[in-house]
Structures are given as structure tokens and as C-alpha cells.
Amino acid sequence: MVRGARAPAPAPSSPRMKATPVPESASTPDVPVIDEPTITAAVDDALAAISAASGTAELKQVRIAHVGDAGVLSRANRAIKDLPKDQKAAAGKLVGQGKGRVQKALAARQAELAAAEEEAALAAETVDVTLPTDRRPRGAAHPLTTLQDRISDIFIGMGWEIAEGPEIEAEWFNFDALNFDIDHPARQMQDTFYVAPEGSGQVLRTHTSPVQARVLLERGVPLYIGCPGTVFRTDELDATHTPVFNQVEGLAIDKDLTMANLVGTLDSIARALFGGEPVTRLRPSYFPFTEPSAEMDFRCFSCGARQGTDHDADPACRVCSGTGWIEMGGCGMVNPAVLRAVGVDPEEYQGFAFGLGIERILMLRNGVADMHDMVEGDVRFSQHYGTEI
Numbered sequence: 001m002v003r004g005a006r007a008p009a010p011a012p013s014s015p016r017m018k019a020t021p022v023p024e025s026a027s028t029p030d031v032p033v034i035d036e037p038t039i040t041a042a043v044d045d046a047l048a049a050i051s052a053a054s055g056t057a058e059l060k061q062v063r064i065a066h067v068g069d070a071g072v073l074s075r076a077n078r079a080i081k082d083l084p085k086d087q088k089a090a091a092g093k094l095v096g097q098g099k100g101r102v103q104k105a106l107a108a109r110q111a112e113l114a115a116a117e118e119e120a121a122l123a124a125e126t127v128d129v130t131l132p133t134d135r136r137p138r139g140a141a142h143p144l145t146t147l148q149d150r151i152s153d154i155f156i157g158m159g160w161e162i163a164e165g166p167e168i169e170a171e172w173f174n175f176d177a178l179n180f181d182i183d184h185p186a187r188q189m190q191d192t193f194y195v196a197p198e199g200s201g202q203v204l205r206t207h208t209s210p211v212q213a214r215v216l217l218e219r220g221v222p223l224y225i226g227c228p229g230t231v232f233r234t235d236e237l238d239a240t241h242t243p244v245f246n247q248v249e250g251l252a253i254d255k256d257l258t259m260a261n262l263v264g265t266l267d268s269i270a271r272a273l274f275g276g277e278p279v280t281r282l283r284p285s286y287f288p289f290t291e292p293s294a295e296m297d298f299r300c301f302s303c304g305a306r307q308g309t310d311h312d313a314d315p316a317c318r319v320c321s322g323t324g325w326i327e328m329g330g331c332g333m334v335n336p337a338v339l340r341a342v343g344v345d346p347e348e349y350q351g352f353a354f355g356l357g358i359e360r361i362l363m364l365r366n367g368v369a370d371m372h373d374m375v376e377g378d379v380r381f382s383q384h385y386g387t388e389i
């Protein structure tokens with residue numbers, strides 16, 4: 001038996017003690033017995049604690065307890081120098097090998113536990129990049145709304161004002177003030193939605209022209225207004241018709257306005273909407289509230305015809321069907337009867353009015369082939385146009 005130079009180990013710091021951390025403050029730890037059973041037991045204890053450690057944090061405590069300064073093996077190692085010369089080599093080998101085995105086991109277990117911990121962390125922190133980032137459905141402005149705003153901007157750019165009126169309208173504004181006869185066909189039940197009960201005197205407005213009469217009464221003359229809004233007619237829904245659609249009305253009342261001003265205004269709206277060298281063509285027509293009245297056509301903006309009337313249209317053009325012209329709506333000089341109905345003296349003031357269909361502009365300008373897409377409310381249709389059209 002090899003004894004340390006100092007006192008033999010008492011119970012508390014016995015080499016068989018369990019792997020509990022020894023306080024650093026243990027100032028003069030007892031010297032353990034340096035013999036094979038003691039060292040082997042210390043090594044076995046250490047190895048058992050190492051393999052029992054379930055994580056790197058626990059393993060750190062095991063390391064401190066078994067190979068730290070206060071551990072049996074370290075204390076034994078320090079005691080070798082005080083042994084008789086002839087015992088040093090054997091003791092050194094015994095302790096060195098034991099400590100070596102423990103260090104090796106610690107390193108292996110450390111690698112094993114660190115790898116397991118990293119794997120667990122990666123699994124816990126996994127991000128599924130295919131999951132949607134925002135589960136709330138997103139809406140989008142309808143392209144008709146956006147286009148309506150754009151058209152309003154064109155009016156504002158010309159120095160005009162925007163005016164709106166009600167969708168449920170008095171028959172008087174929708175028809176009478178606009179010089180419709182009491183037996184005008186547009187008043188028939190098959191064209192107009194009447195509001196119950198019968199004789200209510202109210203309709204779903206069939207056009208935006210009643211806004212003309214309202215605003216003339218409200219604001220007086222001179223007046224330059226654009227009136228965008230929804231209108232209603234008893235049409236069946238098909239690829240080019242819908243019972244609910246949108247118009248924008250233009251009305252200018254001032255002294256000395258003529259049809260030349262009307263054409264110039266239409267030309268600048270056509271240019272703002274479609275670009276190119278606009279040419280407006282008027283064809284004789286009839287509306288009760290304008291005199292003379294006309295249908296207005298814009299030169300096709302899509303095919304060769306856009307370069308002017310001396311250039312031919314493409315016979316296969318899908319926008320103008322090879323005619324070179326696109327029908328845009330009705331217009332004319334405001335009928336003196338309308339001005340009188342709202343208290344304006346037609347001898348002093350004249351003006352012009354026009355009505356454009358917004359759905360039609362969207363179809364032509366943005367290539368929408370079927371009206372159904374505009375009314376079905378599929379958000380993908382709106383999203384396709386983004387925030388600007």
C-alpha cells in the first residue's frame with residue numbers, strides 16, 4: 001500500500017465518493033490513498049457518472065467533480081511528488097492512465113451530448129418555409145373603382161369638379177327634368193327598376209344625367225363637373241351587359257360654349273385615358289336632354305388607326321373590329337328645356353354634356369373580354385390589376 005505524505009483520506013472525501021461537485025473552497029483536501037483499487041474505483045465512479053450525464057450542463061458538473069482540482073484523481077496526482085522515489089513511477093502511471101481514461105470518456109460523451117443537443121435544438125427551431133406567412137385573406141380595390149378614380153383625376157386635371165348623386169333617384173330628376181316625355185320608352189317597366197310601392201316616384205337611376213340637374217340647382221352656373229357613379233337598367237347579365245354598371249357624366253355650362261368645346265374636351269379625355277393622337281368623331285343621335293345630340297366615337301387606340309384618320313385600321317383589330325372607331329357613349333349640347341327646368345336662362349348660358357361607360361372603357365383599355373369577371377367578385381380578378389391600372 002502506498003500512503004500519501006499526509007494523512008489518509010477520511011470518509012467525506014473518500015475516493016468512492018459520488019460525483020457531486022466539491023466546493024472550490026475545500027482548501028486543503030485530504031490526500032487519497034494511491035493504490036489500484038482506490039484509483040480504479042475513482043475511475044469507475046467517474047465513468048459511471050459520465051455515462052449517466054444526460055446533458056452537457058450535467059457533464060460539466062461531472063467533470064468538475066471527477067477531474068477538477070478537488071477530485072480524487074487530481075488530489076492523487078498532486079500527492080505523487082511527495083511519495084518515496086521508488087513508488088513515483090508506478091503511482092504516476094496508475095493515476096495518469098486512470099485520469100486519461102476519464103478524460104477520454106468525458107471528451108467522447110461531450111461530443112455525443114453536444115450533437116444530440118444541437119439536433120434537438122434544430123428540430124425545435126425548424127421553420128416551415130412553405131407555411132403561408134399571413135393567413136388573413138387580402139382584399140383588393142376593384143379595377144372599376146380604380147379606373148373611376150383615374151377618370152375623376154382627369155376631370156380634376158382639367159380644372160373641373162367632381163359631383164355625386166343618389167343611386168335611388170326621384171323620377172323627376174332621372175326623367176322629367178331631363179325632358180323625357182311621360183310616355184318615353186326608357187320609362188317603361190322593362191327598362192327601369194322602379195322602387196316599391198308603385199307610384200313612389202322613385203327609381204334606381206338609369207344614368208348619371210340626373211346629377212346634372214341636381215348640381216345645376218345646388219351650385220348654379222357657370223359649372224364644370226364630372227359625375228361618376230353606378231346606374232341600373234333591367235338588362236340581363238351577359239358578356240357585354242350587366243344590370244348594374246357605372247358611368248361618368250361630364251357637364252359644362254358657361255357663356256359661349258359650343259360643340260367645338262365638347263370635341264376638344266372629349267379629345268383630351270381620350271388622350272388621358274388611351275394615349276396617342278386622339279380623334280373624336282360625332283354621329284347624329286337623339287337624347288331628350290341634349291339638342292343637338294350625338295354618339296361619340298374615339299379613334300381606335302390599339303391598331304394602326306391610332307395614327308389618325310389617314311391611317312387604316314387593322315382588319316383583325318379586336319378593339320375596333322377593324323372599323324378604326326370605338327363607340328364611347330352619348331353627348332350633345334344641353335337642351336334649353338333642361339336649363340329652364342333648373343332655372344337657368346338658356347339665352348345667357350349654354351353648355352354640353354357627355355356620358356361614358358366605365359365598364360366599356362375597362363374592357364377596351366385593359367383587355368377584359370367578359371363582363372362576368374367584373375361582377376363575380378373573385379378577388380383574384382382585382383388583384384391582377386394591383387393598385388394601378
Ligand code: PHE
Nearest residue numbers: 207209330331332353354355
Ligand atoms: N345619359 C345618357 C345615357 O345614359 C348618355 C348621355 C349623357 C347622353 C350626356 C348625352 C349627354 O345613355
